[in-house]
Amino acid sequence: MTIIVETPRLILRRLEERDAAFVLTLVNDADWLKFIGDKGVRTLDDARAYLRNGPIAMYARHGHGLYCVDSKAGGEAIGMCGLIKRDTLADIDLGFAFLPQARGGGYAYEAASATMTYARETLDLRRVVAIVSPGNARSIGLLEKLGFRFEKSLRLPPKEDLETLLYAAGD
Numbered sequence: 746m747t748i749i750v751e752t753p754r755l756i757l758r759r760l761e762e763r764d765a766a767f768v769l770t771l772v773n774d775a776d777w778l779k780f781i782g783d784k785g786v787r788t789l790d791d792a793r794a795y796l797r798n799g800p801i802a803m804y805a806r807h808g809h810g811l812y813c814v815d816s817k818a819g820g821e822a823i824g825m826c827g828l829i830k831r832d833t834l835a836d837i838d839l840g841f842a843f844l845p846q847a848r849g850g851g852y853a854y855e856a857a858s859a860t861m862t863y864a865r866e867t868l869d870l871r872r873v874v875a876i877v878s879p880g881n882a883r884s885i886g887l888l889e890k891l892g893f894r895f896e897k898s899l900r901l902p903p904k905e906d907l908e909t910l911l912y913a914a915g916d
């Protein structure tokens with residue numbers, strides 16, 4: 746297990762193929778589908794392939810990526826949070842998503858603040874961005890609580906028909 750950061754209630758660690766069942770649930774959650782999009786992950790095999798080609802490949806290529814957030818109290822995975830490098834954006838972006846039962850308890854804020862400290866202090870990133878759908882009020886609220894500011898509206902490939910908001914923290 747590769748631990749990235751620990752907070753009072755959470756452990757952020759690298760995702761592994763053994764997290765497939767958790768990932769299958771999270772990426773098919775209604776809010777994930779609405780606000781992040783359909784990854785086409787329908788089976789455990791699809792989830793393992795998503796993990797291999799997504800987060801695990803990103804750790805190898807960039808040294809960071811989306812991490813698994815485990816609850817210390819329950820010992821189980823409750824969300825994902827981390828730092829993503831996309832071909833479509835110049836900067837590294839913060840991403841997060843939690844299971845519905847793990848929302849409303851400040852876990853996303855706790856994980857995302859620790860990730861931002863890691864980005865600044867360990868990865869030496871002066872600027873981190875975040876992309877969010879205009880209707881995703883909870884996510885926008887969280888970004889603002891973390892000190893992100895709205896910068897501009899974008900249309901990112903391959904979904905040029907959809908408006909995306911770019912938020913940024915740092916200079």
Ligand SMILES: CC(C)(COP(=O)(O)OP(=O)(O)OC[C@H]1O[C@@H](n2cnc3c(N)ncnc32)[C@H](O)[C@@H]1OP(=O)(O)O)[C@@H](O)C(=O)NCCC(=O)NCCS
Nearest residue numbers: 776780841842843848849850851852853854876877883884
């Ligand atoms: C976006 C998302 C991660 C936000 O999760 P969240 O749990 O609402 O966010 P926070 O961690 O900031 O929690 C805030 C709530 O917990 C409450 N809370 C309870 N205990 C708390 C504590 N110890 N510390 C901080 N907040 C606490 C806060 O009061 C707040 O509730 P309120 O907004 O009703 O006042 C979540 O909605 C999600 O997973 N959405 C689907 C995926 C998604 O859209 N991802 C983002 C794509 S850009």
